[in-house]
Amino acid sequence: MPIDIDAHNSAAWDREVAQGNPATLPVTDEEIERARSGNLSLSLTGNRPVPEEWTDVRSRRILCLALSGGQQVPLLAAAGARVTAVDNSLQQLRRDEEVCRRHGLQVECIKADMRALGRSAVAGPYDMVVVGLGLQFIEEPGVVWRQAAGMLVEAGRLLAAFVNPVQYMFEWPAYERGEFRVAHALPYSDIGSLSESERLARFDADDPIEFGHTFEQTLGDLCRAGFAIDGFIEDVAQTDPFSKYMATYYALSARLSKRPT
Numbered sequence: 001m002p003i004d005i006d007a008h009n010s011a012a013w014d015r016e017v018a019q020g021n022p023a024t025l026p027v028t029d030e031e032i033e034r035a036r037s038g039n040l041s042l043s044l045t046g047n048r049p050v051p052e053e054w055t056d057v058r059s060r061r062i063l064c065l066a067l068s069g070g071q072q073v074p075l076l077a078a079a080g081a082r083v084t085a086v087d088n089s090l091q092q093l094r095r096d097e098e099v100c101r102r103h104g105l106q107v108e109c110i111k112a113d114m115r116a117l118g119r120s121a122v123a124g125p126y127d128m129v130v131v132g133l134g135l136q137f138i139e140e141p142g143v144v145w146r147q148a149a150g151m152l153v154e155a156g157r158l159l160a161a162f163v164n165p166v167q168y169m170f171e172w173p174a175y176e177r178g179e180f181r182v183a184h185a186l187p188y189s190d191i192g193s194l195s196e197s198e199r200l201a202r203f204d205a206d207d208p209i210e211f212g213h214t215f216e217q218t219l220g221d222l223c224r225a226g227f228a229i230d231g232f233i234e235d236v237a238q239t240d241p242f243s244k245y246m247a248t249y250y251a252l253s254a255r256l257s258k259r260p261t
Contacts, residue, residue, distance in 0.1 A: 003191060005209055006088065006113055009137045012208040013089035017069075022046070023133070024092060026070030026099045035078035042072060044132060044161035045235035045249035054159055054231060054253045057081040060127040063151055065114040065144065066134025070095030076130070077105040084108040086122060088137075115143045117151060124151035131160035133249065135218070136210045139189070142221030149225045152256045158227055161251045167242050168193075168212025172202045178241040188212030227254035 017024040023046075034041065040057065041049045044067075058080035064073050068087035073096040077083045085107060087093050093109040100107045112120035114131075115138060129148040135141045141162070148158055168188035171181040184193045190209045191199065222229070231253035236243035 003209065005137075005139070009208045010088045010090075012206055013087075014091040015206060016208070017089065017091035017095065023071075024069045024095060026095055027075060029103075032074060032078045032099070032103050032105075035075045038079075040075060040079040042075060043235075044072065044130070044159060044251045046133075046237060048233060048235040048251075050159065050233065050251055050253070051231060054157075055079070057128065061125070062128045062130060063122065063124070063126040063148075065129065065131045065148070066137070067130055067132035068092035068096045068109070070099040072130070072132065073107060074099040074103065074105055077107050078103065081128075082106070084110065084122065084126070086110050086112050086114055086117065086120065088113060088134075114138075114147060115140075117147045122151070125153045126151050126156065127153055128157045128159065131158070133161045133163065135160075136163045136212065137208055139211050140221075141213055141218050142225065145222045145225035145227065149227065149256055149259065154256065156256045158254045158256070159251070160222075160254070161249060162218055163212070164242070164246060164248050164250065165212040165214065165218075166246065167240075167248065168210075175241065178244075180242075184212075186212055186214045187217060222252075222254060226256055226258040228257040229254045 040055050042055050043049045057076055060081050062076055062081045062083050064085045068085050069092045073085045085096050090111050097109055110121055165186055169182050169184050171183035174181050189211050229252055233251050234247035235249040237248045240248050242248055
């Protein structure tokens with residue numbers, strides 16, 4: 001029977017919350033207070049903050065996609081933004097609600113598929129859309145870019161993060177040992193590039209299902225959705241063997257320059 005990717009990854013990320021995945025651990029009270037005082041430090045990739053000029057958020061309407069977990073969403077709210085958070089994991093959204101409640105912050109949380117915002121209760125337009133490290137859990141990034149474009153005001157800003165897809169090319173578990181043996185072509189899929197036995201040998205059956213995209217899928221489709229990139233940074237996961245040679249994550253800023261056709 002085919003796997004329902006949306007349902008599978010929703011349940012998988014609920015479990016990641018229970019297991020204490022770092023992406024599900026709330027920010028500290030001190031970080032919230034710094035954001036409140038005008039010193040917002042916002043990272044979409046875990047380590048390196050995005051440039052300060054990307055974070056003019058006070059009084060802005062911001063739509064956050066795949067960004068829940070009690071981290072960036074409450075920081076944006078503390079910095080004065082009016083935030084709507086959309087995530088496929090109910091437990092991740094509850095993390096946002098818990099942190100915001102504790103600090104007296106207002107945030108709207110909606111459990112929905114970021115590929116189908118028109119079928120949810122999400123109501124735009126927004127001044128900014130922020131997409132977290134969640135594109136690797138869907139097959140086609142272009143769908144998200146088009147959804148974001150439809151939610152933005154004219155010349156609205158998009159901030160987004162994504163995984164370096166080169167990592168998906170290598171054989172596992174040799175990769176964990178720092179041995180880079182090319183085994184998979186891009187685009188990659190946990191369920192299309194691996195046999196069922198290979199997938200279950202590499203991952204737990206309940207782990208999130210991931211996809212590795214080509215740069216044309218990620219950046220080309222972003223441009224086709226009407227965005228013009230005006231900023232780009234790299235970051236690394238220090239525990240990843242690949243980080244000694246190349247960035248493991250990217251973050252970008254883009255402006256909506258035209259409506260997608």
